[in-house]
Amino acid sequence: MNGIVRIGEKPEIARLPLFREMDDAKRERVFAGSFLQAFPPRLTLFEAGQYADFLHVLVDGLIELSASGGGRDTTMRIVEPVTSFILAAVVSDQPYLMTARTIEPSRILLVPAALIREVIRQDTALMQATMRELALAYRDLVRALADMKLRQSAERLGNYLLQQDARGSGQARFELPAGKRLLASLLGMTPENLSRALSSLAQHGVSVCGARVQINDRAALEAYARPDLLQAEAEVGRKQV
Amino acid sequence: MNGIVRIGEKPEIARLPLFREMDDAKRERVFAGSFLQAFPPRLTLFEAGQYADFLHVLVDGLIELSASGGGRDTTMRIVEPVTSFILAAVVSDQPYLMTARTIEPSRILLVPAALIREVIRQDTALMQATMRELALAYRDLVRALADMKLRQSAERLGNYLLQQDARGSGQARFELPAGKRLLASLLGMTPENLSRALSSLAQHGVSVCGARVQINDRAALEAYARPDLLQAEAEVGRKQV
DNA sequence: CGAACCCTTGATGGCGATCAAACGCCGTGG
DNA sequence: CCACGGCGTTTGATCGCCATCAAGGGTTCG
Numbered sequence: 001m002n003g004i005v006r007i008g009e010k011p012e013i014a015r016l017p018l019f020r021e022m023d024d025a026k027r028e029r030v031f032a033g034s035f036l037q038a039f040p041p042r043l044t045l046f047e048a049g050q051y052a053d054f055l056h057v058l059v060d061g062l063i064e065l066s067a068s069g070g071g072r073d074t075t076m077r078i079v080e081p082v083t084s085f086i087l088a089a090v091v092s093d094q095p096y097l098m099t100a101r102t103i104e105p106s107r108i109l110l111v112p113a114a115l116i117r118e119v120i121r122q123d124t125a126l127m128q129a130t131m132r133e134l135a136l137a138y139r140d141l142v143r144a145l146a147d148m149k150l151r152q153s154a155e156r157l158g159n160y161l162l163q164q165d166a167r168g169s170g171q172a173r174f175e176l177p178a179g180k181r182l183l184a185s186l187l188g189m190t191p192e193n194l195s196r197a198l199s200s201l202a203q204h205g206v207s208v209c210g211a212r213v214q215i216n217d218r219a220a221l222e223a224y225a226r227p228d229l230l231q232a233e234a235e236v237g238r239k240q241v
Numbered sequence: 242m243n244g245i246v247r248i249g250e251k252p253e254i255a256r257l258p259l260f261r262e263m264d265d266a267k268r269e270r271v272f273a274g275s276f277l278q279a280f281p282p283r284l285t286l287f288e289a290g291q292y293a294d295f296l297h298v299l300v301d302g303l304i305e306l307s308a309s310g311g312g313r314d315t316t317m318r319i320v321e322p323v324t325s326f327i328l329a330a331v332v333s334d335q336p337y338l339m340t341a342r343t344i345e346p347s348r349i350l351l352v353p354a355a356l357i358r359e360v361i362r363q364d365t366a367l368m369q370a371t372m373r374e375l376a377l378a379y380r381d382l383v384r385a386l387a388d389m390k391l392r393q394s395a396e397r398l399g400n401y402l403l404q405q406d407a408r409g410s411g412q413a414r415f416e417l418p419a420g421k422r423l424l425a426s427l428l429g430m431t432p433e434n435l436s437r438a439l440s441s442l443a444q445h446g447v448s449v450c451g452a453r454v455q456i457n458d459r460a461a462l463e464a465y466a467r468p469d470l471l472q473a474e475a476e477v478g479r480k481q482v
Numbered sequence: 483c484g485a486a487c488c489c490t491t492g493a494t495g496g497c498g499a500t501c502a503a504a505c506g507c508c509g510t511g512g
Numbered sequence: 513c514c515a516c517g518g519c520g521t522t523t524g525a526t527c528g529c530c531a532t533c534a535a536g537g538g539t540t541c542g
Contacts, residue, residue: 067383067387067390067391068391069387069391069392069467069469070391070392070396070467070469072391074387074390074391076383076386076387087376088375088376088377088379088380088383089376089380091372091373091376092373092376092377092380094380097380097383097384097387098383120372121369124365124368127365127368127369127372128362128368130372131332131361131368131371131372131375132332132333134329134372134375134376134379135328135329135330135332135333135375136329136333137379138329138375138378138379138382139329139330139333139335139338141379141382141383141386142308142317142329142338142339142382143338144386145317145382145385145386145389146308146310146315146317146338148386148389148390148429149308149315149389149429150308150309150310150311150313150315151310151311152529152530153529153530155311179488179489180488180489181488181489188389188390189530189531190530190531190532191488191489191490192489192490192491192530192531192532193529193530193531194489195489195490195491196490196491196530199490210489226310226311228310228311393497393498394497394498420520420521421520421521422520422521430498430499431498431499431500432520432521432522433498433499433500433521433522433523434497434498434499435521436521436522436523437498437522437523440522440523451521
């Protein structure tokens with residue numbers, strides 16, 4: 001199950017913006033030193049404060065990144081495949097700031113931190129790709145922080161729905177990637193209030209049935225949620241850190 | 242006033258982590274192509290949405306970076322000298338996400354974005370420094386977002402005071418860098434509530450007189466504010482993006 | 483069938499925003 | 513010198529968003 005990445009998975013990983021431009025031989029070297037591993041759901045992969053020993057690439061499944069403090073917990077990000085995560089901790093050689101937990105059964109490529117740091121130093125194209133990934137991830141977080149400070153919860157939800165729709169097939173119908181409890185935490189609200197917010201969005205062109213969401217009146221939703229300046233970069237095929 | 246950086250300023254800028262490790266000749270080239278410019282207070286340097294045409298290095302003065310949306314404004318960061326800012330926008334060649342405004346009279350080194358991007362491509366040490374800066378800046382933002390989601394306003398204030406003290410000379414006495422109105426916005430609260438929060442912190446070992454802050458009982462303040470896992474990296478001489 | 487678990491709905495309470503007004507500080511101009 | 517106005521800060525009163533507490537319905541799984 002580990003030791004060498006199985007052939008079938010490689011193309012999808014190699015096509016990630018992070019690995020796309022680098023030297024083929026170096027990429028092989030990275031993959032040869034990495035492990036593809038399967039994890040059951042609800043398993044903690046690592047905790048905040050631990051030394052960052054692997055760059056993670058989610059190949060299949062779903063991951064929650066959360067932070068805690070003062071007895072509380074909040075989910076910082078929900079990682080969907082195929083995406084790398086915790087690049088920043090690996091690059092800066094610092095402890096994780098977030099805890100990672102599988103939500104669904106997941107397969108993850110584990111790239112030893114020392115290995116990826118070494119190859120980054122050797123391969124300029126990879127270093128440049130890393131730099132760009134970090135810059136885009138930084139900008140995503142600026143948007144997230146502004147979102148949290150400027151909008152109230154139902155507006156954040158509305159924007160999340162618009163964003164999630166755009167990220168998916170694009171037209172007006174999609175499913176929430178994870179349970180509503182988790183979504184609530186991601187949006188900085190309680191499950192109870194997420195439930196209320198979802199029903200209140202019915203007045204703004206959104207209908208929900210279980211995890212199925214349909215945007216019936218995009219103009220109305222946009223008028224309410226004001227996606228404004230906070231829209232995500234739309235680089236083709238891009239995945240976050 | 243511009244064209245070539247005045248000799249007196251160079252050492253301090255060259256010592257920034259961003260420029261410290263790079264090739265001397267390349268650094269000269271960057272500085273030769275840049276402009277050191279003075280700005281009056283309360284002047285908008287650029288607005289969110291504009292094309293990012295300069296990397297900025299604050300040499301002297303004070304800058305506010307703010308974001309807006311839905312009729313509201315919030316300050317995202319207060320930049321103190323000597324520090325570069327908006328590296329991420331320049332690296333990713335995307336529009337600014339934030340608006341920059343001088344608070345005090347300021348002198349800023351303006352490095353043309355195309356120039357710095359070109360030299361980054363040519364100089365591996367600079368690229369690596371940029372990568373590290375972005376990674377650390379990313380982690381700062383993770384902390385800021387977790388702070389906003391996990392703590393209530395008086396706790397955020399308490400942590401800000403601890404952090405600001407640590408960043409300064411270190412022991413228990415310092416001045417707020419900018420007016421309280423601005424600080425309130427940075428912390429995601431109103432000036433009224435900042436005022437109340439400051440007086441409530443008297444019960445936790447803090448005394449305030451105007452802009453002068455004194456931490457009389459650090460243990461009590463830490464017990465209240467729980468700096469926990471969110472503590473900033475303490476790399477010597479490090480400055481944020 | 484029962485036990486979790488998730489989601490929903492309702493009732494209550496607290497944190498913080500908003501509204502309003504007074505105080506201190508400071509630069510201007512009479 | 514003092515009067516005046518502007519601005520930032522403080523203090524008080526009220527309101528609204530959202531968290532918390534509580535309970536009920538639906539689904540899944542042992």
